[in-house]
Amino acid sequence: MARRGRGVVVGLLMIVMLWLGAASPAAAIEGRPTGWAVDQATEVIRVGRMELRYEPELEDAARDLARHAPGWWSEIETDLAGDVDDRLEITFVQHAGRVAEASDMPHWVAGVAHPPSGEIIIARHGPDGAPTNLEELLRHELAHVILYRATGGSEVPRWFHEGVAESWNGTISFGRAQTLASAVFGPGVPELPRLEQGFHGADGPQAAVAYAAARDLVEFMRSYDPNGMRLRQVFTELRQGRRFEVAVIRAYGVSLEELVREWRAGLPARFVWYPLAASGGLPFILVAPLVAIGWIRRRRAVRRGYRRLELEEQLELQARMPGMPGMPGMPGMPGMMVVS
Numbered sequence: 001m002a003r004r005g006r007g008v009v010v011g012l013l014m015i016v017m018l019w020l021g022a023a024s025p026a027a028a029i030e031g032r033p034t035g036w037a038v039d040q041a042t043e044v045i046r047v048g049r050m051e052l053r054y055e056p057e058l059e060d061a062a063r064d065l066a067r068h069a070p071g072w073w074s075e076i077e078t079d080l081a082g083d084v085d086d087r088l089e090i091t092f093v094q095h096a097g098r099v100a101e102a103s104d105m106p107h108w109v110a111g112v113a114h115p116p117s118g119e120i121i122i123a124r125h126g127p128d129g130a131p132t133n134l135e136e137l138l139r140h141e142l143a144h145v146i147l148y149r150a151t152g153g154s155e156v157p158r159w160f161h162e163g164v165a166e167s168w169n170g171t172i173s174f175g176r177a178q179t180l181a182s183a184v185f186g187p188g189v190p191e192l193p194r195l196e197q198g199f200h201g202a203d204g205p206q207a208a209v210a211y212a213a214a215r216d217l218v219e220f221m222r223s224y225d226p227n228g229m230r231l232r233q234v235f236t237e238l239r240q241g242r243r244f245e246v247a248v249i250r251a252y253g254v255s256l257e258e259l260v261r262e263w264r265a266g267l268p269a270r271f272v273w274y275p276l277a278a279s280g281g282l283p284f285i286l287v288a289p290l291v292a293i294g295w296i297r298r299r300r301a302v303r304r305g306y307r308r309l310e311l312e313e314q315l316e317l318q319a320r321m322p323g324m325p326g327m328p329g330m331p332g333m334p335g336m337m338v339v340s
Contacts, residue, residue, distance in 0.1 A: 038102045038121065041091050054092035058124055062092050065134060072139050073146070076168050080143070080235065081150030088118045088145065090138070096123040113141040115148030136171045143168040151238035158199045159192060160244070162211055163218030173215060180212035181274035184267045189213050192260065220263045224252065 041053040045066045054062035096110040103112045111122040120141040143165040198210030222228045230251045237247035248256045
C-alpha cells in the first residue's frame with residue numbers, strides 16, 4: 001500500500017508540472033545548406049569563434065545571448081563529446097516566419113541548425129507571436145551541431161538527432177510530457193518510421209508528438225545506466241564509423257528494436273497519472289516542487305558520472321606521459337567584439 005501511495009504522489013506531481021508548463025516552440029535541423037538569406041540581421045557580435053548576427057532592435061537580447069552562449073556550448077559539449085570544433089555562426093531574428101523563409105522549413109519552426117556548417121537561426125517570437133525561450137531554443141540548436149561533430153558527421157535517425165537536442169536543452173519539458181502522455185492513452189505513440197516522418201511534414205501536432213517521443217526515448221537511453229555512459233558510447237561508436245544500429249548493440253548489448261520495445265512497455269506505467277489529469281478533478285499545486293527536485297537530482301548524477309570518467313581519462317593520459325601538464329577545463333570563448 002505504501003508503494004502504491006508513493007506512485008499516486010509521483011503521478012500528482014507530474015500532473016501539476018504539466019499544468020504549469022507549456023509546449024516548446026519547435027526547432028529543427030536541415031533547411032537550406034548554407035547562405036541563409038536574413039538581410040535584416042545586420043549587426044554582429046563576435047565571441048571567440050562564435051559569430052552572432054542579429055536584427056538591430058534585438059540588441060539587448062543579442063548581447064545577453066552572446067554572454068551566455070559560450071557557457072551553454074561548453075556544458076553541452078562536455079557532456080556529449082568532451083571537445084569538438086567550436087566554430088559557430090548564429091543568426092538571431094525577430095519572428096519565426098523569417099526562419100521559415102530563410103531555411104525552407106515548415107512554418108512551425110522557430111529555430112533551425114545546419115550542423116555541417118555550424119549555421120544556426122533562432123527567432124525571438126514563435127509562429128504564434130509569443131516570445132520564445134531563447135536559452136532552450138539555442139541550446140537545442142547547439143546540441144545538433146555538437147552531436148554532428150561528436151559523431152564525425154555520421155548518419156543517424158532524425159528522431160535520435162532531435163531527441164538528443166531536446167534532452168540537452170536544459171529544461172524540464174512539461175508540455176512535451178503532456179503531449180506524449182496524450183498519445184500513449186490516445187492514438188498511440190508512432191513507430192519509429194512514422195516518428196521520422198513527423199519531423200518532415202507541415203503538421204504541427206504530428207511534429208509535437210514526434211519531438212515528445214524522441215525526447216523521451218533518448219532520455220530513456222540516457223538513464224539506462226547510472227552514469228549515462230551507454231549513450232555516450234553510442235557517440236563514440238558512431239565516430240569510429242559504425243552504423244547507428246550496430247553502435248546501439250555494442251553500447252547496450254541489445255538491438256535497437258529490443259531497446260525501443262522496452263521503452264514502449266514502460267510508457268503506460270510512467271504516465272498512469274494522465275487519465276486522472278485529463279478528467280480535471282485533482283489538486284495539483286501543492287506537490288509541484290518535488291518533480292523539479294527529482295529531475296535536477298537525476299541530471300546532477302549523470303553529470304557527476306561524466307566528470308569522474310573524464311578525470312580518470314586525464315589521469316590515465318598523464319600516467320602514460322609523465323611530462324604532460326594537466327589538461328585544461330572546458331574551452332571558453334573569450335574576447336567579445338561588437339561589429340556594426
